[in-house]
Amino acid sequence: MSDAVRALLLEQIHPEAEAILSAAGFAVDSVDRALDEDELIARLADVSLLGIRSKTQVSARVLAAAPKLIAVGAFCIGTNQIDLAAAAESGVTVFNAPFSNTRSVVELAIAEIISMTRRLTEKNGLMHDGVWDKSAHGAHEVRGRTLGIVGYGNIGTQLSVLAENLGMRVLFFDTADKLALGNARRSLSLKELLGESDVVTLHVDGRATNQNFFGENEFAAMRPGSLFLNLSRGFVVDYGALRRQIEAGHVAGAAVDVFPVEPKGRGDEFVSELRGLPNVILTPHIGGSTEEAQQDIGRFVAGKLADFTQDGSTSMSVNMPGLVLPRATGRLRLLHLHRNVPGVLARVNGLLADSGVNVEAQLLGTRGEYGYVVTDSASGTTQSIVDQIRAMPETISLRVIF
Template sequence: MSDSTVRALLLEQIHPDAEEILHSAGFVVERVDRALDEDELVSRMRDVTLLGIRSKTQVTRRVLDAAPRLVAIGAFCIGTNQIDLVAASEAGVTVFNAPFSNTRSVVELAIAEIIAMTRRLTEKNALMHAGVWDKSADGAHEVRGRTLGIVGYGNIGTQLSVLAEGLGMRVLFFDTADRLALGNARRSLSLKELLAESDVVTLHVDGRAANENFFGDADFATMRPGSLFLNLSRGFVVDYAALRAHIERGHVAGAAVDVFPVEPKGRGDEFVSELRGLPNVILTPHIGGSTEEAQQDIGRFVAGKFRDFVRDGSTAMSVNVPSLALPRPEGTLRLILLHRNVPGVLARVNGLLAEHGVNVEAQLLGTRGDFGYVVTDSASGVTQTIVDEIRGMPETVRLRVIF
């Protein structure tokens, strides 16, 4: 694959720096500043080599079947649950995301919303705009001394933990994985224990299918009376009808929600939710990571992954194939083989090369689940016959040749 044939399709208002990086690498770039539905995407995929999306575009098996030249997908966000990762791997398509770039932006929004709800700023603001002067301390509190319960102690949860402690909050966290507590944060042995002790509960869980309906009526009932709730993770993990009921009863004193089970496709489209119109409820349109700084960092990070993957086959930090990065000696041809992870594949490849008198300059193998990834460099001797033989192996998923 030569760089001049690489065509990138970037959707959903990906930062212009991504386009600039890809242009500088010699790739052809097309932008569409909105999400595409499945039919629209299928109609555009035949000549696409690199696909860049955010959270709204769904990459299904049908989309992948319509994309014979596609080699990589970039999720210009944290989550990848909008991509059929199994189908992508089976099609030999490498998937990248940006797991760290918008962490700070999400954390700062969470902190801002905790303070806003604790001081009931949205209600004061609405009254002022209605011409009502309501100078009162009723229901307004400091965050200092209050207990923050963080559900999901990954990249976002840990950074939130540190900043919350800086504000004088006591921090509890619950995670199914074994996580190191930062600062004075304390691990709760169960979700129920965390909910019963926290003044503010915030969700930062991932988008795996098992987390659907993770938080519901029983969990809201376990929360302390008058506590606050935040969800800046995934819309489908919370029963929002149950949240509304607990707010209306006064058991939950406020909520901040940035993600929803069904979200409008484009800017300006109607937003429908059972949470509209409730007091001390902050609703934001999935903007946790939508700062100019975060989007620029994400654009640069994922575009850089695209460039390095096309040029050198680097899969560092890929979410679905083995993560490898091997420096490429000058003057070498590189064979990149994604294959089924069964015994003997590397031996067969090297046997074919040896039969044809090809000397291996460098080689690296990595495996991940059902798939293996082999990068092989040679100074000379690789012929089309060798390429065809490797490509014809029953274990081969995809073979790329980089000159």
């Protein structure tokens, strides 16, 4: 299989992923940084599987220039760096890791909340400058303070539970109807949450409508002297507005892990208007960068890529119908991605029946405008049948697994 299936892993993906893909018989190349669009296109000519993290952009142009690409693995939570619609139109299945780094992000948020509340960044800086300043001025306990969580998904809910265990009062706001955990209370509006919270933390997703979600008006609505965290997406916050609010003293501190423009590799210059501000913690997009999380992510996403390549499983794909059909030895498997219109399955089965092919197992799933059907047969499926199915106007892609 290594002759036919090549995998390219970018951005320092955990070695566990390469080990899993190599053990599955794939030829794996690894690059320790992100690639820009032209660099990526140059590397994808014979690549079937692509693994990325958050910086590499998989655009429609990239997908159009990758004729052998069948799947992209986002070794992270977010997939806004991938044109999911163009991927589906190209017959490319996309997977991510929606749960693996949740705990790591939550622990970083907790650490930063405590650090800012105790103003540890300033104490640490003074000590390194040789200044002994043993003072309680401006330092507080987190117990009894109110945490406002914006976005109550996997990360927000786990943060809610841990913050309550520290004695914090928890509010949350989410556009979707979410069940409150523990004693957390849902705020009816973002403005209500901002006006009641001592600490505001963002955990929203990367959808385009969240661009500049948090700006001047939202910072102004926060309580004077409150703290702000963004460990979600860089483009959702107006960081110029945040700088002005910190300089004015309205916001007492901030912790930021994500930025609108981030360097492609380790050692590259980091540029931000937030540099040099007091009680501001800046981290290089490391919310999920623990050995434990990266190993789990590497194992999870690589496993999804291997299962899809070998068996056609699309379980937990972010852009395809999710199907898992157990595979018996000695069967040929057809993986047919098509437009979700009436009659496609009947026509496929008609072609098989007309040629005397007995369907041993079959499973169909749909997702929006796409349908995906997995068909197993013991014998009789010929190249002519495959060509006829490929020629159907509704067909997006057809893959055959022996």
